Amino acid sequence: MKQLGERLIKIHATAGIVFGLLFYVIMYFGIFSIFQNYIKVWEKPSRHFASMVKKEDIPISKYVDKMLLDPNIPKNNLKIILPDSKNDNALVLSQMFIKKIAINPNNGEKLQDEGRRIGLGFFLHNLHTGRPFYRNVGFTIFGIVAVASIFLMLTGLIQVITIKYSNKGESALKKSSKWHRKLSVWFFLPILIIFISGAALNLQIKANKKFSQAITQILSDNEASKWPEAIGSTLFPSPEVKKKDGTFARMLALEELYEKARQINPNLDYIDMRLFRWNDSSAEIELRGYNPSYPFFNGFINLPSVTLKGIDGSVVKIKRVFDAHWMRIFYEFVHFLHFVPFMSFVVKFLLALVVAGFTIGTAFGIWLYLEKCVKKYDNKIPFYHWFSRLSMTIMLGALPATAIAFCLQWLFPFDMEERILFQKGIFFLTWLSMGLIAFARFDSNKAAKNILYIGSVLFLLAPIIHWLNSGYGPIKLASLNMYPILGVDIGLLFLAVLCFVGAFILPKSRTENKKIWKSI
Amino acid sequence: MIFAIKKYLKEFNCTHKNANKIGWVRSICAILGGLFISYFGLIIILKVIFDASKDALIIPLLFNSFTWPCVTIWIFLSRSSKVVFLRTFIPSIFIGMVLIFIIG
Numbered sequence: 001m002k003q004l005g006e007r008l009i010k011i012h013a014t015a016g017i018v019f020g021l022l023f024y025v026i027m028y029f030g031i032f033s034i035f036q037n038y039i040k041v042w043e044k045p046s047r048h049f050a051s052m053v054k055k056e057d058i059p060i061s062k063y064v065d066k067m068l069l070d071p072n073i074p075k076n077n078l079k080i081i082l083p084d085s086k087n088d089n090a091l092v093l094s095q096m097f098i099k100k101i102a103i104n105p106n107n108g109e110k111l112q113d114e115g116r117r118i119g120l121g122f123f124l125h126n127l128h129t130g131r132p133f134y135r136n137v138g139f140t141i142f143g144i145v146a147v148a149s150i151f152l153m154l155t156g157l158i159q160v161i162t163i164k165y166s167n168k169g170e171s172a173l174k175k176s177s178k179w180h181r182k183l184s185v186w187f188f189l190p191i192l193i194i195f196i197s198g199a200a201l202n203l204q205i206k207a208n209k210k211f212s213q214a215i216t217q218i219l220s221d222n223e224a225s226k227w228p229e230a231i232g233s234t235l236f237p238s239p240e241v242k243k244k245d246g247t248f249a250r251m252l253a254l255e256e257l258y259e260k261a262r263q264i265n266p267n268l269d270y271i272d273m274r275l276f277r278w279n280d281s282s283a284e285i286e287l288r289g290y291n292p293s294y295p296f297f298n299g300f301i302n303l304p305s306v307t308l309k310g311i312d313g314s315v316v317k318i319k320r321v322f323d324a325h326w327m328r329i330f331y332e333f334v335h336f337l338h339f340v341p342f343m344s345f346v347v348k349f350l351l352a353l354v355v356a357g358f359t360i361g362t363a364f365g366i367w368l369y370l371e372k373c374v375k376k377y378d379n380k381i382p383f384y385h386w387f388s389r390l391s392m393t394i395m396l397g398a399l400p401a402t403a404i405a406f407c408l409q410w411l412f413p414f415d416m417e418e419r420i421l422f423q424k425g426i427f428f429l430t431w432l433s434m435g436l437i438a439f440a441r442f443d444s445n446k447a448a449k450n451i452l453y454i455g456s457v458l459f460l461l462a463p464i465i466h467w468l469n470s471g472y473g474p475i476k477l478a479s480l481n482m483y484p485i486l487g488v489d490i491g492l493l494f495l496a497v498l499c500f501v502g503a504f505i506l507p508k509s510r511t512e513n514k515k516i517w518k519s520i
Numbered sequence: 521m522i523f524a525i526k527k528y529l530k531e532f533n534c535t536h537k538n539a540n541k542i543g544w545v546r547s548i549c550a551i552l553g554g555l556f557i558s559y560f561g562l563i564i565i566l567k568v569i570f571d572a573s574k575d576a577l578i579i580p581l582l583f584n585s586f587t588w589p590c591v592t593i594w595i596f597l598s599r600s601s602k603v604v605f606l607r608t609f610i611p612s613i614f615i616g617m618v619l620i621f622i623i624g
Contacts, residue, residue: 199585
């Protein structure tokens with residue numbers, strides 16, 4: 001039994017050192033990915049306006065009807081995304097064959113949508129999924145890291161259950177062990193569910209459809225070779241195809257139809273409306289929403305809806321939460337906690353806290369390994385380990401790198417060519433140059449202090465540059481109720497303060513570190 | 521010659537005293553064997569025992585990545601090299617035979 005325990009610890013440590021840093025990167029950018037909708041509003045100058053009207057009071061047909069008579073805009077399968085859903089404050093028309101059209105809901109002006117050309121939020125989200133590193137290669141590596149992290153969590157759980165640990169002792173080794181254990185156990189369950197869904201997404205669902213080829217062939221008796229062919233149509237059903245009557249008819253106003261849908265199913269928080277065969281006598285409209293009283297069962301891919309006829313508003317179909325295929329609800333249940341779609345800010349903030357706690361727990365785990373390395377030398381010679389410097393580069397260097405990406409978003413002119421390329425390049429260069437500081441400075445405390453001070457200054461500059469260059473100061477933002485944009489600024493300031501406090505508390509030399517370890 | 525084989529078998533059978541070394545064979549057996557067993561074991565349970573249709577594909581699609589580390593831990597934590605080989609190859613050969621039976 002003792003041998004098994006020793007082997008367990010050894011395996012946990014080895015896998016932790018190999019995958020720990022990538023694991024940290026995924027978790028760190030996951031926090032930005034939770035708030036990506038707010039960042040996507042913050043980064044666009046076209047979305048800097050105050051929303052004066054409520055979602056229910058927007059005269060949608062007044063803005064949209066003229067556009068729908070334009071022959072260049074397709075009338076079938078056209079999606080109108082209502083403002084405030086997904087925290088975008090514009091009314092958006094989208095269809096797969098046209099460019100997105102964004103409309104100001106206050107006065108019906110067409111906004112010049114920047115699209116993904118300046119996508120900072122999209123970039124930070126992609127660093128979480130692994131797409132920038134040669135797409136499928138990155139997806140696979142990050143998926144394997146997710147599998148390894150499930151492995152680490154399970155081995156860690158077995159250790160905590162079988163081996164008796166004591167929380168006593170004031171050395172750095174004991175303290176980092178204590179906090180590594182505590183933080184990981186507290187947030188174990190939500191993180192495990194999130195990583196199961198993440199590993200499934202990256203290894204099988206999204207990237208490598210070949211990985212699931214064998215099981216698909218066995219289960220479907222060689223009819224299908226990739227999973228979308230076998231279950232794609234039940235998991236993501238496409239709308240029914242019906243024939244046009246071919247006669248022009250006047251439709252009811254869109255806001256009247258919206259009002260009717262709200263009377264039919266008042267529990268829903270409506271997100272978007274899809275128009276089918278519009279301006280034809282067979283026209284239908286599907287209004288999809290999210291039922292907040294059933295989290296985990298709807299909101300991500302399973303959206304309850306009300307389908308109405310375009311001419312007179314009579315009901316065609318009402319879809320409730322549990323009307324969907326069991327497979328869809330199951331898929332929804334597994335992935336809900338990973339995506340928290342359409343949830344309020346409070347839920348997203350709580351999830352971010354959980355992820356941040358687990359991230360710090362991971363950092364303590366790596367610290368624990370390094371303290372064990374120090375123990376061998378026991379203050380005889382000064383300690384310099386390449387792995388400690390590499391982990392400092394990746395863990396602390398990520399802070400100034402994200403900060404400079406936020407700074408450049410409002411520093412570069414918006415009509416600049418290859419803007420996102422420069423932004424990404426400077427982002428990675430900053431990250432590397434933090435490595436220069438971490439490796440070149442002999443005293444690791446001083447190096448960490450320097451990196452954190454740089455990070456705090458850059459995080460402080462980012463909202464100031466935004467306030468100056470956008471023309472929307474903090475007081476103006478608050479008075480116009482533009483809280484999603486102000487919230488990102490406050491979050492950046494909070495990160496700046498966090499970096500500064502971290503750098504300030506950290507002692508100047510390694511021998512003084514003991515005071516801090518005693519206090520926690 | 522026979523003495524050498526006997527000595528080797530004895531080493532093979534006894535519990536390792538030095539648990540601080542993991543060993544390459546053990547890790548390769550655990551990771552690749554765990555992948556094979558979890559990947560095909562789940563589908564065989566669904567196909568042979570429950571006689572599932574293709575709708576059940578969603579279960580291995582979502583949970584393969586969870587059963588892989590579980591089987592890997594089970595193989596990793598065996599007492600001796602013999603147990604590692606037994607835990608890897610008996611399920612693998614059994615699953616392989618069932619697979620040939622299903623496909624062929």
